[in-house]
Amino acid sequence: MKCAGPIDVRDVDESSINIDPIQVGGRLTPEAMKAIIAYGDGYSICDNCRKPFRLDYIKTPPVDVFMRDLAAFLHMDVARVVPGARRGFQAVADTYVERGDPVLITALSHYTEVLAIESRGGLIREIPKTTENLITPDATAGKIEDVTRETGKTPSLIFIDHVDYQYGNLHPVREIIKAVHQYDIPVLLNGAYTAGIMEVDGKDLEADFIVGSGHKSMAAPAPSGVLAATAERGSEVFRTTSVKTDVTSRTFGIKEVEMMGCTLMGVTLVGMMASFPRVQERVRRWDQELANGNLVVDALKSIQGTEIRSEYPRKHTLTRVDTTKSFDIVAKNHKKRGYFFSSALKTKGIAGIIPGATQVWKFNTYGMTRAQAEHVASSFKEIAAENGLSVL
Amino acid sequence: MKCAGPIDVRDVDESSINIDPIQVGGRLTPEAMKAIIAYGDGYSICDNCRKPFRLDYIKTPPVDVFMRDLAAFLHMDVARVVPGARRGFQAVADTYVERGDPVLITALSHYTEVLAIESRGGLIREIPKTTENLITPDATAGKIEDVTRETGKTPSLIFIDHVDYQYGNLHPVREIIKAVHQYDIPVLLNGAYTAGIMEVDGKDLEADFIVGSGHKSMAAPAPSGVLAATAERGSEVFRTTSVKTDVTSRTFGIKEVEMMGCTLMGVTLVGMMASFPRVQERVRRWDQELANGNLVVDALKSIQGTEIRSEYPRKHTLTRVDTTKSFDIVAKNHKKRGYFFSSALKTKGIAGIIPGATQVWKFNTYGMTRAQAEHVASSFKEIAAENGLSVL
Numbered sequence: 001m002k003c004a005g006p007i008d009v010r011d012v013d014e015s016s017i018n019i020d021p022i023q024v025g026g027r028l029t030p031e032a033m034k035a036i037i038a039y040g041d042g043y044s045i046c047d048n049c050r051k052p053f054r055l056d057y058i059k060t061p062p063v064d065v066f067m068r069d070l071a072a073f074l075h076m077d078v079a080r081v082v083p084g085a086r087r088g089f090q091a092v093a094d095t096y097v098e099r100g101d102p103v104l105i106t107a108l109s110h111y112t113e114v115l116a117i118e119s120r121g122g123l124i125r126e127i128p129k130t131t132e133n134l135i136t137p138d139a140t141a142g143k144i145e146d147v148t149r150e151t152g153k154t155p156s157l158i159f160i161d162h163v164d165y166q167y168g169n170l171h172p173v174r175e176i177i178k179a180v181h182q183y184d185i186p187v188l189l190n191g192a193y194t195a196g197i198m199e200v201d202g203k204d205l206e207a208d209f210i211v212g213s214g215h216k217s218m219a220a221p222a223p224s225g226v227l228a229a230t231a232e233r234g235s236e237v238f239r240t241t242s243v244k245t246d247v248t249s250r251t252f253g254i255k256e257v258e259m260m261g262c263t264l265m266g267v268t269l270v271g272m273m274a275s276f277p278r279v280q281e282r283v284r285r286w287d288q289e290l291a292n293g294n295l296v297v298d299a300l301k302s303i304q305g306t307e308i309r310s311e312y313p314r315k316h317t318l319t320r321v322d323t324t325k326s327f328d329i330v331a332k333n334h335k336k337r338g339y340f341f342s343s344a345l346k347t348k349g350i351a352g353i354i355p356g357a358t359q360v361w362k363f364n365t366y367g368m369t370r371a372q373a374e375h376v377a378s379s380f381k382e383i384a385a386e387n388g389l390s391v392l
Numbered sequence: 393m394k395c396a397g398p399i400d401v402r403d404v405d406e407s408s409i410n411i412d413p414i415q416v417g418g419r420l421t422p423e424a425m426k427a428i429i430a431y432g433d434g435y436s437i438c439d440n441c442r443k444p445f446r447l448d449y450i451k452t453p454p455v456d457v458f459m460r461d462l463a464a465f466l467h468m469d470v471a472r473v474v475p476g477a478r479r480g481f482q483a484v485a486d487t488y489v490e491r492g493d494p495v496l497i498t499a500l501s502h503y504t505e506v507l508a509i510e511s512r513g514g515l516i517r518e519i520p521k522t523t524e525n526l527i528t529p530d531a532t533a534g535k536i537e538d539v540t541r542e543t544g545k546t547p548s549l550i551f552i553d554h555v556d557y558q559y560g561n562l563h564p565v566r567e568i569i570k571a572v573h574q575y576d577i578p579v580l581l582n583g584a585y586t587a588g589i590m591e592v593d594g595k596d597l598e599a600d601f602i603v604g605s606g607h608k609s610m611a612a613p614a615p616s617g618v619l620a621a622t623a624e625r626g627s628e629v630f631r632t633t634s635v636k637t638d639v640t641s642r643t644f645g646i647k648e649v650e651m652m653g654c655t656l657m658g659v660t661l662v663g664m665m666a667s668f669p670r671v672q673e674r675v676r677r678w679d680q681e682l683a684n685g686n687l688v689v690d691a692l693k694s695i696q697g698t699e700i701r702s703e704y705p706r707k708h709t710l711t712r713v714d715t716t717k718s719f720d721i722v723a724k725n726h727k728k729r730g731y732f733f734s735s736a737l738k739t740k741g742i743a744g745i746i747p748g749a750t751q752v753w754k755f756n757t758y759g760m761t762r763a764q765a766e767h768v769a770s771s772f773k774e775i776a777a778e779n780g781l782s783v784l
């Protein structure tokens with residue numbers, strides 16, 4: 001069925017249990033669904049924009065309150081919405097990175113951090129990971145020392161992923177940040193997989209910046225995200241324009257340079273706002289989410305030859321699994337080849353795994369009910385057993 | 393009525409004739425409304441993202457075809473979607489502007505062009521306007537010469553607004569671009585008020601870049617927009633990442649640095665796509681839109697003391713009007729003061745004028761039926777007559 005022209009109706013989350021690694025935290029709440037219908041039109045948030053004409057001053061709907069609540073939610077001093085986490089990385093990189101400056105990311109960093117630095121001409125260096133795929137404070141301090149020796153400059157900025165996108169591992173970011181601050185370097189904590197999913201306390205972690213993703217983890221439409229900062233760092237990254245033009249002598253009020261003025265003018269922001277009360281509530285149920293995730297992970301572990309590549313027991317619902325010695329062996333002789341696996345999952349009402357993937361793949365159990373987690377867990381085991389794999 | 397928490401239902405376009413200067417081209421089509429309901433969730437466009445994992449390669453829904461159609465619509469070689477026109481300005485400024493480089497804008501340029509240059513540390517200079525509020529090829533060439541003398545450098549980039557946001561005047565951009573190209577400087581044509589509203593032929597205009605706004609002029613949710621380029625300039629602004637990391641030796645495929653990888657992952661892009669067939673069609677009815685606009689403008693002109701500040705007859709539906717000597721005189725003695733005007737309009741079912749504004753203000757008649765234009769025109773005259781102003 002088409003919803004418009006050649007565009008199919010999308011009903012994956014209505015018709016299936018979706019375990020897509022990047023999608024599950026971005027599904028809208030019922031409140032957001034209602035809000036986006038009312039605010040679908042272009043500049044819909046701007047009806048009551050009055051002086052000083054900036055998004056975070058709009059009172060109706062209460063964008064002003066939302067921005068303050070968002071900062072408080074992350075235990076930071078100030079927050080702005082951005083068109084995706086990557087635009088938060090970009091704003092911070094644009095503020096601190098000059099051509100040739102060394103900037104640290106980690107061996108598990110997301111490509112968007114790389115692009116934010118590359119666009120400024122920064123020199124990208126990675127903090128190595130341990131064999132358990134974790135970033136440590138020691139490795140971080142060591143890399144700062146190495147890079148300072150290499151370039152003669154202290155890194156101007158460090159990106160640390162709270163939970164990385166490759167393994168879904170939870171890194172000791174509090175200790176890492178403490179190590180980085182010995183060198184007086186600002187730290188951007190990438191909370192794309194944590195802010196809106198689990199509790200994130202920027203004050204306790206001593207983060208200079210926290211970036212979150214609306215469409216990844218805050219039940220919001222895309223592109224949306226949050227950039228939160230301490231008061232001190234906020235005054236740098238959220239600096240206002242200082243231009244006075246030569247001919248007309250125009251100035252541009254309190255527009256923030258790195259935000260490009262206003263950021264989200266309609267459906268994306270209203271979606272974030274409408275979902276926010278449930279997001280604030282859901283982070284407190286993280287233990288239930290982890291319990292569901294571990295149930296599914298344990299089911300996979302019980303299938304002979306299957307290895308969990310993420311840290312175990314799991315501290316996040318995004319998990320990387322290696323089924324080269326289980327489902328991939330089946331694929332070699334199955335008439336559907338690698339497609340047998342996603343096809344079998346589909347039959348059981350489970351979606352979100354790339355068709356054909358039977359070696360190393362990722363899934364995310366976030367947002368399931370217990371019954372759904374039990375169904376997914378038993379489905380993996382059943383598919384294994386039906387295809388001759390032994391299940392412990 | 394609330395749609396979610398403290399968020400009021402927004403029904404300005406259902407309950408009124410909206411003449412808001414920035415909103416009218418961004419109202420969704422029925423097709424877009426249906427599509428955004430299906431694609432509200434976070435990464436909803438990504439279900440069928442396969443290698444090489446980039447937005448413009450997605451076939452289901454047909455994003456790949458849409459991107460090519462979008463380029464063809466603007467008569468350019470290549471197009472990408474961006475989170476608002478401003479992010480198109482930013483991508484181009486980031487590509488061509490180094491610290492200290494002179495960059496030209498016009499005396500009527502939008503503040504987002506200023507911010508894009510300011511963020512790169514460029515030196516902003518304005519091309520002056522004529523007393524009729526138009527930018528000319530001669531003024532442009534003159535300013536290039538002046539700035540080159542002043543700084544010792546040719547400007548690295550020039551932003552020209554096709555129709556400016558202040559007066560809604562249509563500038564002779566074809567001739568301006570011809571003048572600029574004598575100096576081998578790339579031109580970014582800001583089509584925020586034209587692309588999606590009237591026909592824009594980048595090939596004929598010889599634009600290096602055309603930037604358009606989805607939420608301003610393409611019946612799309614915010615933030616959305618388009619950045620189109622010639623093949624030559626496209627290879628510069630849409631260059632792919634060249635980073636290879638030091639520890640893990642990771643490379644990042646064909647991700648485009650200035651796009652930050654993918655740009656619009658859900659509702660915003662699907663909204664643009666769903667509206668696109670109607671947008672392609674509506675640009676051909678521009679003469680009807682202008683006729684409606686001129687009908688309203690003529691009504692305002694007939695009210696004694698009222699002056700149209702935009703060029704006349706109008707070549708765009710966005711118009712700046714000065715009622716200091718008409719409605720503002722009424723306001724001085726009216727018990728509602730300046731609010732009498734928006735209040736009287738509201739009574740007649742007309743919305744979109746800032747409450748209290750009775751001196752210089754803007755309106756936009758885009759998207760009205762003839763009957764609505766007639767109603768708006770007669771409403772202005774009636775409000776004038778009811779308040780003792782003479783109407784010719």
